[in-house]
Amino acid sequence: xxxxxxxxxxxxxxxxxxxxxxxxxxxxxxxxxxxxxxxxxxxxxxxxxxxxxxxxxxxxxxxxxxxxxxxxxxxxxxxxxxxxxxxxxxxxxxxxxxxxxxxxxxxxxxxxx
Amino acid sequence: xxxxxxxxxxxxxxxxxxxxxxxxxxxxxxxxxxxxxxxxxxxxxxxxxxxxxxxxxxxxxxxxxxxxxxxxxxxxxxxxxxxxxxxxxxxxxxxxxxxxxxxxxxx
Numbered sequence: 001x002x003x004x005x006x007x008x009x010x011x012x013x014x015x016x017x018x019x020x021x022x023x024x025x026x027x028x029x030x031x032x033x034x035x036x037x038x039x040x041x042x043x044x045x046x047x048x049x050x051x052x053x054x055x056x057x058x059x060x061x062x063x064x065x066x067x068x069x070x071x072x073x074x075x076x077x078x079x080x081x082x083x084x085x086x087x088x089x090x091x092x093x094x095x096x097x098x099x100x101x102x103x104x105x106x107x108x109x110x111x112x113x
Numbered sequence: 114x115x116x117x118x119x120x121x122x123x124x125x126x127x128x129x130x131x132x133x134x135x136x137x138x139x140x141x142x143x144x145x146x147x148x149x150x151x152x153x154x155x156x157x158x159x160x161x162x163x164x165x166x167x168x169x170x171x172x173x174x175x176x177x178x179x180x181x182x183x184x185x186x187x188x189x190x191x192x193x194x195x196x197x198x199x200x201x202x203x204x205x206x207x208x209x210x211x212x213x214x215x216x217x218x219x220x
Binding site for chain 1: 114147156157168200207208209
């Protein structure tokens with residue numbers, strides 16, 4: 001059975017950085033691109049970026065370009081998403097997803113002074 | 114970036130109703146479209162990809178159609194567990210984009 005387990009909720013100060021992890025099990029890491037998706041409270045879904053685990057190629061969404069870094073540790077089948085220069089507009093649920101077929105449970109990030 | 118429009122943003126329907134949810138792209142995307150269902154407090158769930166291919170384990174009352182710029186998700190007979198928000202997504206061109214969502218509510 002496939003599982004994507006994300007790290008726990010975070011509370012961050014404006015201007016700081018958050019790093020979320022996503023550990024996969026039940027499939028081989030290179031099988032799917034790893035995507036990250038943001039969902040602000042009461043709002044829709046926004047694609048943040050993706051990592052191709054085989055080639056290492058990364059693509060980022062326009063709104064997050066320059067602030068987001070997606071990485072992976074293939075030895076532990078864990079992906080990471082780091083978002084910097086946080087503002088209150090980054091308060092949201094963040095999801096990792098394997099090829100959009102499999103999803104993590106989400107990580108709530110609250111940005112507040 | 115390609116924009117996806119889902120209108121209406123919400124609709125009311127009854128159990129047993131046939132429901133159609135449209136999605137329109139600002140430029141042609143072939144068949145590179147997916148549909149997701151999201152219940153409150155849960156991650157999205159993939160229903161349909163490549164415009165009309167049913168994801169494993171998804172009930173056959175869900176179907177997708179369309180190509181180019183106009184797409185439709187159809188629920189043939191609405192069940193109680195289908196009351197949720199539905200999103201379309203294009204994966205033809207980067208950046209990948211989602212529609213704004215259509216919430217299906219109980220009439």
